[in-house]
Amino acid sequence: MKLLELVALEKRYGERPVLRGVDLAVDEGERVVLVGPSGCGKTTLLRLVAGLDAPDGGEIRLAGEVVSRAGAVIVSPEARGIGMVFQDLALWPHMTARENVAFPLRARGVPRRERDRRVAELLELVGLPDAGDRRPAELSGGQRQRVALARALAAEPRLLLLDEPFTSLDPELADRLRGDLVALQERLGFTLLHVTHDREEARQLATRVVTLHRGHLGEEAR
């Protein structure tokens, strides 16, 4: 079943077109990696899928429901059931790791006891059972990545978006985290849409690779 469909998607910044008629369909449980050089529109595409921006043309469907169309975000970001790991992680510096991960649950009104249990599970899942009381500034780069991933997974999203989250890590750590991510995805079964400029990373993560160049989608490979 198709979870995400992008139909003739267009986006411009001022006069400059960033996405030009992008069509893409992602099946449930797939790990699709979008590869492209800097400035090709990868982040813009993720932001449109998340509902943080409205497209200028075309439409976006989630599980068959139209969630955005030209000039309009029809379903708000928090109602889409999407998790996202931002390029710079966007961890809230005034909250501990535990509070960061708990936020999506709290926002959905999950009772405190249940919330605590699930946060503990998530921190365990990403390999940080003892880091809950630390703030982002007190965590290493790899630990921050894991907290961001736990937060993105907290509300059990049907689709997880990753915006080059491994760029700033040393190759060895990035390699290990990619392996962990694949293992997690296989265990939990969520759908993954990942963007990167790194072809090696794409090969390691993807069940399908799609290229994006100057706002157009290119060849696909499995």
Add this chain to the structure above:
Amino acid sequence: MSRRLVLGSAVLLLAIAGGLPVVAMLAQAFFAGGRFDPAPLAGLLTDAGTWRLLGSSILLAAAVALAACAAGIPLGVLLARTDLPGRRLLAALFTVPLLLPPWVLAVAWAALAGREGLLAPVVGPGAALALDRFLYGPGGCVLVLGTAFLPVPLLLTMAALAEIDPRLEEAGRLHAGWGTVLVRISLPLALPGLLLAAVLVFLLALGEFTVPGFFRVDVFATRSLERFAAFYDVRGATAAALPLAAAALLVLPLESAFLGRRGAPLPGAGTRRRTVPLGRFRAPALAGVLFVAGVLVALPLSALAARAAAPGAFREALARAGDALPRTIAWSVTGASLLLLGGVLLGLVVGRRELPGWRAVDGLALFLFALPGAVTGIGLVALWNRPATAFLYGTPLVVLLGWFARYAALPLRVTTAHLRGIPPALEEAARLAGASWWLRTRRVTLPLLGRGLFLAWIVGYVFCARDTAIAMLVYPPGRDTLPVRIVTLMANGTPGMVAALCLLATGVVLLPVAVVLPVLAISGREDRR
């Protein structure tokens, strides 16, 4: 030109203008004839009246801070982050009271809601008397000072929200609506800025004596002035200034907490700040904000204008203002130029960490801004009022020194704020190209500061032109400024003439703002093209 020499001169000027008077004040309070003698301070502290007055002044200042923040913070959120129509215009309107001397607002409220004010015939004699009683008491002080200082939390809330990386809010938006994101993410991140605003308003209100004096409320800030003006007891005056100086130190840890939150990554490509759609609340929110702006700003100032329209009032006001009018403009232009020169250099010291001890420079400037003007004035008297320094004390130079000490923090902050928008790499490239510090400052940094320099000058001019406390304490004999003259005439002048004088003072303060800000706005639009 040597970097250390130029920047060091600015730091030295700040130390001489503001640091030394504080030291001299401490020496006056604790020493006499070269011996430790804290008698004036001990006398002050053992007087039960001191503590009563200090307590009631602290309560009044806290009420002003609470009122200003209760209105200023929500307004700051609305004007900074929502799609409310006319946000820039409304922000400018709410900022007007801060640009005026606070006593102008007091006179305006008296013209509106005093016993013989514009409202009296409308509401009837009973209600008019009740309004008058409210105004001439702590309630009037809270209303007027709360309005006068409302722009502090408003502008600092807007600044603190602008500092937040938009991605932190977007990460929240994936899970919650705007209301939750504002309450749980944006405002906690802005908290140090909000606390700084509250403390600044508290300190500004604690040091204010003109508005409480107008509404006949006794406050601690007048104690020091009484000692000085009525008894010429400089030691007693300095001792009475010490609690206010100690309170001003409060601002420093909060400021460092506020600055400590900065350094978040700047928005990257495609990450623009979202405005929060108000939806069906847009029209009621606009109506509410317009109502508040009307009641707090437009209505009292209109009443002031109506009172000043009394026959002959302006002619008499101009005659009474006399030479104080051009003198205030000339001194304020000079003061603003000195503040621009020194403040930009201090801004480079702090913003680019050009000298060791830049934190201390920043802290001293902020402390001097938070210090009540009367305390700075007493310090200047304690330091310079001696035969050997008559060349300075009896001249406008001492007023300019006082203004530089008190207001250097403003151009400093304007400069550092604009420096944050200039990537250090631009200056580093000039350095690699072999340019000296002076050349790269002159050809790269200052041109890039551009509009920031104009803004720094305007801010300096406004605060010099509205200053009352420092000028009142140290103006050379027979050469008072317009605010000092008006405050002196307030008790004896006719209401129409006093209102007209207040409008004159308003014009003197706002005229350059009205001329230069539209030019800045147009050049800003062209820059963005």
